[in-house]
Amino acid sequence: MIADHQKTKGNSTLVRASSSNVMLFGNLGNLRQSGGGGGGNNDSYIFLDYLPQPAREVNQMPNGKYPNSVMENVVEKPFEDQKPSAEQPGGSLCRALSTRMDPEQLKIMGNEDYKNGNFAEALAFYDAAISIDPNKASYRSNKSAALTALGRLLEAVFECREAIRIEPHYHRAHHRLANLYLRLGDGEKAIYQYKHSGPEADHVEIAKAKGLQVHLNKCTEARRQRDWNALIKETQAAISSGTDSAPPIYALQADALIKLHRHQEADEALTKAPNFQDDECTKYFGPICNANLLMVRTQVDMAVGRFDDALAAAQRATRLDSNNKEANMVMRKARAVAAARSTGNQLFKAAKFYEASNAYGEGLEHDPYNSVLLCNRAACRSKLGQYEKAVEDCNVALNVRPNxxxxxLRRADCYAKLEKWEASIQDYEILHKEAPDDDEVSEGLLEAKAQQHKKHRGRDMKNQMKHVMHTFCIVI
Known part of the structure; x- marks a missing residue:
């Protein structure tokens, strides 16, 4: 595309924008340009950032320059004499800012983007302002707000801390940090920051933080007593109180659900947790805490059959806390279960169903409620004609993972082979609701219903014959 444009435009010059995109220098849309001709004395720099909105015109100083420099590593080039281009697609114009702009003006522009919901653009402006004046607390605090809106809470915490370091009595930053601590599940720190937020403090928010700390204390006690139901109840109460982004609380809940063999719910609990990067979690929560989070992740991934993910999480956990006996135990368990699944699959493909069943059984010795190994062993037992045992394995698998x-499907097929048509139909109907276009399910359901109808008709015929014979005997 660039080559084609160069052919048609001749000697157009390419400039790298701040977003690492490359564009034609002379095609800046509605940027106000000073001076005429291509070789003027205007020595301004440019800072380009593609945005889904028309560019803003920036007011220049009387001399055509700006008071400060925004970014490093930009290209020095005089503005060329060019009118705004009508060729640029609507809604895809670029914003051009002079790199000699006042950081306060950048902050104002960032605030405008923030109010309009353009959080990534606002963040770019705040970063530009910080690059000029890194010791201005308001820039850091505003950046924290933009990061929070983008879901980057851990980074937002560090920016708020930096704002408070620069200006210890900055009430807005204290209040923002308190809100972040509340969402991240640190009640004590949230209470402390609320108390230092001056007029920004709200007694309702402080009460919420205190309530969170009560729930956290109860979580600790429930875990100590191994009261998993109480732990689930208290973690849910903590989440409902505003702690919606605390990985340790979601991990506690998932761990309790795993202990109660409610694997599907455990997976759902971790799905609701924020997806922070490992490095960020380690930096914020510490390596030992993050290793514990990864151990829970390992167990959940293994329980629902994500064996590769489980191994990867276990390896990261042991790297973070190599002396953790529990982490090493989880690692050995994950390896044993994954190896059993792999061996069993190879044997099943080779039609060695008895040996495959034994391989899956060896894995179940390490993890007796692993739904994937149970389902795979049920397949082997079905091939061997052991339909009752296959149903038993499917029952256990569905108890821990109802969906x-x-x-x-395997249980429905085994029920059919056992001629338990009513039970087979019940399973097939559930599957049909979940996947109405699945041909295998539809065919199985029709066959089971046909067989049930045939069975009922035969039973009715038999009853009628008995009645006729009984009547005939009475007449005689």
């Missing part, structure tokens, strides 16, 4: 459709 495990593969286990339900």
């Amino acid at each position: 495990y459709s593969k286990a339900r």
Whole structure:
């Protein structure tokens, strides 16, 4: 595209924008340009950032320059004499800012983007202002707000801390940090920051933080007593109180659910947790805490059959806390279960169903409630004609994962082979609601219903014959 444009425009010059994109220098849309001709004395720099909105015109100083420099590593080039281009697509114009702009003006422009919901653009402006004046607390605090809006809470905490370091009595920054601590599940720090937020403080928010700390204390006690139901209740109460972005609380809940063999719910609990990067979690929560989070992740991934993910999480956990006995135990368990699944699959493909069943059984010795190994062993037992045992394996798998459709389909087929048509139809109907276009399910359901109808008709015929014979005997 650039080559084609160069052919048509001749000697157009390419400039690298701040977003690492490359554009034609002379095609800046509605940027106000000073001076005429291509070789003027205007020595301004440019800072380009593609945005889904028309560019703002920036008011220049009387001499055509700006008071400060915004970014490093920009290209020095005089503005060329060019009118605004009508060729640029609507809604895709670029914004051009002079790099000699006052950082306060950048902050104002960032605030405008923030109010309009353009949080990534606002963040870019705040970063530009910080690059000029890194010791201005308001820039850091505003950057924290933009990061929070983008879901980057851990980074937002560090920016708020920096704002408070620069200006210890900055009430707005204290209040923002308190809100972040509340969402991240640190009640004591949230209370402390609320108390230092001056007029920004709200007694309702302080009460909420105190309530959170009560729930956290109860979580600690429930875990100590191994009261998993109480732990689930208290973690849910903490989440409902405003702690919606605390990985340790979601991990506690998932761990309790795993202990109660409610694997599907454990997976759902971790799905609701924020997806922070490992490095960020380690930096904020510390390596030991993050290792514990990864251990829970390992167990959940393994329980629902994500064996590769489980191994990767276990390896990261042991790297973070190599002396943690529990982490090493989880690692050994994950390796054993993954190896059993792999061996069993190879044997099943080779039609060695008895050996495959034993391989899956060896894995179940390490993890007796692993739904994937149970379902795979059920497949082997079905091939061997052990339909009752296959149903038993499917029952256990569905108890821990009620939505495990593969286990339900296998059980429906085994019920059919046992001529338990009513039970087979019940499973097939559940599957049909989940996947109405699945041909295998539809065919199985029709066949089961046909067989049930045939069975009922035969039973009715038999009853009628008995009645006729009984009547005939009475007449005689």
